[in-house]
Amino acid sequence: MKFAPFSVQQLKLLTWWCDNSPVKDKNGIIADGAIRSGKTVAMSLSYVFWAMKSFDGMNFAMCGKTISSFRRNVLSFLLPMLEARGYEVSYRRSDNVLTISRNQTVNYFYVFGGKDESSQDLIQGMTLAGAFFDEAALMPESFVLQATARCSVAGSKFWFNCNPENPRHWFYEKWINEKQRKEKNIIYLHFTMEDNLSLTEETKARYKSMYAGAFYARFILGEWKVAEGLIYDMFSDKNIIAVPGENELFGSAYVSCDYGTLNPTVFLMWRKHHNKWLCVKEYYYNSRKTHLQKTDAEYAQDLIDFIGSTPYQCVIVDPSAASFITELMKKGVKVIKADNAVLDGIRRTAMLIQTGELMFTKDCTHTIAEFGAYHWDDKAAEHGEDKPVKEDDHAMDAIRYFVSTVMGRTIGTSVRRR
Secondary structure (H helix, E strand, O other): OOOOOOOHHHHHHHHOOOOOOOOOOOOEEEEEEOOOOOHHHHHHHHHHHHHHHHOOOOEEEEEEOOHHHHHHHHHHHHHHHHHHOOOEEEEEOOOOEEEEEEOOEEEEEEEEEOOOHHHHHHHOOOOOOEEEEEOHHHOOHHHHHHHHHOOOOOOOEEEEEEOOOOOOOHHHHHHHOHHHHHHHOEEEEEEOHHHOOOOOHHHHHHHHOOOOHHHHHHHOOOOOOOOOOEOOOOOOHHHEEOOOOHHHOEEEEEEEEEOOOOOOEEEEEEEEEOOEEEEEEEEEEOHHHHOOOOOHHHHHHHHHHHHOOOOEEEEEEOOOOHHHHHHHHHOOOOEEEOOOOHHHHHHHHHHHHHOOOEEEEOOOHHHHHHHOOOEEOHHHHHOOOOOEOOOOOHHHHHHHHHHHHHHHHHHHHHOOOO
């Protein structure tokens, strides 16, 4: 594994706690800014170096949104870098404990996931000498408060990194805000992609082309930006094509469904077209307008008719539609439950629309119309939340189910939010 030299900003992050540093007595550090700016690499190394120099036989917390994301985004590069520098490293996946030793010093690093309010229970009762939060803004406040409260060992410090979110987000208001930083005695460093010397100009240009609107401001410019207006404001005529011939479509289809009883029910069929995913056709039934509610059995038959003779991999359904899933399975339809993480799905979908990797035929009229109506909730934004208005969102949800469930793993691998 090869790494470029550290930038000036990364060196500040690496050495702020050292004996000759003028800020060594600070209680912690926050590094925020653009994706791929090198803050996670420098912070994770610095955290371990500090812990091994300052303590022996102590417990430390290393936190990500989930344990699996922390393994992927931090441990995958941290462990070989530590071993290359002479540290002995042992990671027990069964209890998520990283034991690090060098010479006669041994410390224990417990890996936690802070994905929801219940996550605070996992860390309660521990005594820690330090806590490191990767992507702190994606964690609930209760988890971060519980973890920092566990740092009761003399000389313990807090370490946070994140990409920006809404400027009224709890982490911005209670930790990054200048007044709060002074009260908590915390250092703040802001990163851009220029601070990652391993990125070529071509790579930076590629990342810049992947985002638009609020996502560009946050992930590329590193700004705490309110998400407002249309959610997919990057959607345009470039994402719409004429219906291709069957000989231009490749592989088996996927069908994604947003099921409604009083609300509309939507089916979207996806095929590969010139190495892009194309929504080739839609089914859109609104019982409010027809004044005729369909049964699960009728919707299931409509879906079977919608698929017709087209070979398909599976049907992706909103996991809350339990009765509809049961009916489909009774009829022999291959069903998987959708990944329903809303914001992650919106981010992924926006990126694919921006890069032109997600396309729609002009016959998908209801879906295309929803793109012009699907917008952020202004009232939620006032409370620091990114939340879509729950109107005109049925095709949008079906798109998100497909992107997150079928394409999510590939996107997450190629675009790490460091």
